[in-house]
Amino acid sequence: MPRATKFTKEEPSDAGSDVAMDEAPTSHQPESRDDMSIDPNENEEVEEDEVEEEEETQRVRLLPGSTPTAASFEFLNEGHTLGNALRYIIMKNPDVEFCAYAIPHPSEAKMNVRIQTFEGTTAIQALEKGLRDIQDLCDVVTDKFIDSREKFAAGISA
Amino acid sequence: MDYDPMVMDDAESVGPVVKISQADSVRTKFELSNADISFANSLRRVMLAEIPTIAIDLVEIEDNSSVLADEFIAHRLGLIPLNAEGADSLLYSRECDCEGHCEHCSVRLTLHAKCTGDENMHVSARDMVPTGDRINQAVGTPIIADAEGLGPLILKLRPGQEIKLECIAKKGIAKEHAKWAPSAAIGFEYDPHNKLRHLDMWFESDAKTEWPPSEYATWEEPPQEGEPFDYDAVPNRFYFNVESAGNLPPDTIVGEGIKVLQQKLAGLIHELTEGEGGDGMNGDYSGPRSPEYSAGADGFGGGYATPYGNGGNQSSWGGAGGTTPYGTTPYGAGQSWS
Numbered sequence: 194m195p196r197a198t199k200f201t202k203e204e205p206s207d208a209g210s211d212v213a214m215d216e217a218p219t220s221h222q223p224e225s226r227d228d229m230s231i232d233p234n235e236n237e238e239v240e241e242d243e244v245e246e247e248e249e250t251q252r253v254r255l256l257p258g259s260t261p262t263a264a265s266f267e268f269l270n271e272g273h274t275l276g277n278a279l280r281y282i283i284m285k286n287p288d289v290e291f292c293a294y295a296i297p298h299p300s301e302a303k304m305n306v307r308i309q310t311f312e313g314t315t316a317i318q319a320l321e322k323g324l325r326d327i328q329d330l331c332d333v334v335t336d337k338f339i340d341s342r343e344k345f346a347a348g349i350s351a
Numbered sequence: 352m353d354y355d356p357m358v359m360d361d362a363e364s365v366g367p368v369v370k371i372s373q374a375d376s377v378r379t380k381f382e383l384s385n386a387d388i389s390f391a392n393s394l395r396r397v398m399l400a401e402i403p404t405i406a407i408d409l410v411e412i413e414d415n416s417s418v419l420a421d422e423f424i425a426h427r428l429g430l431i432p433l434n435a436e437g438a439d440s441l442l443y444s445r446e447c448d449c450e451g452h453c454e455h456c457s458v459r460l461t462l463h464a465k466c467t468g469d470e471n472m473h474v475s476a477r478d479m480v481p482t483g484d485r486i487n488q489a490v491g492t493p494i495i496a497d498a499e500g501l502g503p504l505i506l507k508l509r510p511g512q513e514i515k516l517e518c519i520a521k522k523g524i525a526k527e528h529a530k531w532a533p534s535a536a537i538g539f540e541y542d543p544h545n546k547l548r549h550l551d552m553w554f555e556s557d558a559k560t561e562w563p564p565s566e567y568a569t570w571e572e573p574p575q576e577g578e579p580f581d582y583d584a585v586p587n588r589f590y591f592n593v594e595s596a597g598n599l600p601p602d603t604i605v606g607e608g609i610k611v612l613q614q615k616l617a618g619l620i621h622e623l624t625e626g627e628g629g630d631g632m633n634g635d636y637s638g639p640r641s642p643e644y645s646a647g648a649d650g651f652g653g654g655y656a657t658p659y660g661n662g663g664n665q666s667s668w669g670g671a672g673g674t675t676p677y678g679t680t681p682y683g684a685g686q687s688w689s
């Protein structure tokens with residue numbers, strides 16, 4: 194019994210995640226419009242999704258109220274994976290007075306990092322150093338893993 | 352005893368150490384030591400959810416006279432592990448220039464089976480045929496790991512029943528859907544004697560006798576009788592057990608995991624250093640610039656703002672004049688930071 198061709202999407206994709214980032218509100222800030230508003234532009238948003246990809250979306254930004262030595266950063270599409278490791282490694286920097294991270298709301302893919310430094314370095318420098326330090330750590334672990342695997346393989350064949 | 356940060360750093364100056372205790376085609380067991388739990392956990396999380404693999408994402412069903420619904424079969428097909436070798440160089444379909452999908456961003460598999468005998472027929476992953484061009488000859492091929500060489504069972508057909516369909520396998524990560532997970536499971540364990548008391552063991556009468564010792568219990572010194580609790584102790588040795596689902600070999604999962612983490616970091620560093628030179632941040636996400644702008648100009652007040660912003664005296668509903676939660680139209684008017 195042949196039937197009409199039809200398409201079955203294996204899993205409904207998460208439409209919400211495709212909203213253009215410049216449409217997204219800041220964490221804990223009010224949306225510029227909410228569900229109860231009647232917005233004539235509401236439908237345009239869907240079409241904008243198609244155009245959205247031309248520019249790389251910015252994934253870090255400085256939150257308002259930051260000063261050179263005490264700043265809060267907001268990361269898009271990052272979570273505990275980066276947040277906790279970054280917090281730890283930035284706190285290891287002796288020029289850093291304080292560092293913490295938070296995910297303000299579980300249904301928003303945003304992660305905030307607060308950095309306060311002593312005089313002599315800025316929060317942005319501390320953040321950049323933190324990121325580079327994790328990179329170095331990754332390099333070392335990769336090398337050690339490859340080493341160890343080779344040693345293990347040699348141990349089996351010996 | 353005075354706190355001496357150098358004591359801690361002494362152990363760390365050796366740097367992280369990796370020791371493999373088992374490695375075969377399905378699993379790698381290794382110990383990561385001299386690393387912090389935050390890094391070890393990042394590695395675990397990234398291996399679980401962020402390594403790109405390939406899985407069936409789109410199914411076009413031409414004929415299905417089996418007892419199973421189209422959607423049900425499509426879901427089962429999505430979960431079949433496909434060889435992800437070289438999936439890294441495959442494009443994400445949403446980033447590809449093509450309309451819909453092409454050989455640079457997908458692999459096409461077909462399945463056509465009809466039960467012509469007089470006994471029920473088993474249709475399994477082996478019957479899926481990759482067709483068309485592929486970026487390499489391995490990517491997208493169903494993983495067959497059982498002794499019979501059949502692969503996972505997809506459905507059964509009664510005599511006379513037929514299934515004919517075409518699948519599009521795309522690249523993705525497990526954060527989006529678990530079908531893209533490269534690992535069947537990742538064991539993660541530390542402190543086998545629970546010296547740090549991160550665990551609170553449930554017990555009937557005695558936790559010691561009721562809980563079996565960890566396989567790593569002999570690797571670490573058991574606590575002495577009456578040993579005082581060490582408040583400064585932190586976990587230092589982490590035992591990973593990376594079990595592959597077949598699409599990537601286990602040591603590749605570890606390597607790719609670190610690579611994904613590296614790419615994440617590189618992307619962020621690039622953004623940070625790029626933003627520094629430029630004049631920067633007029634839009635929300637146009638990059639962090641040195642924060643020399645006048646405090647308060649954005650309506651957030653000066654001095655310390657909490658990381659959640661709103662350090663000023665605005666109501667959290669925006670519009671300064673708003674009296675109801677919905678304020679006056681347009682919502683959030685007067686906020687200059689958008």
Ligand SMILES: [Zn+2]
Pocket residue numbers: 444447448449450451452453454455456457
């Ligand atoms: Zn394509």
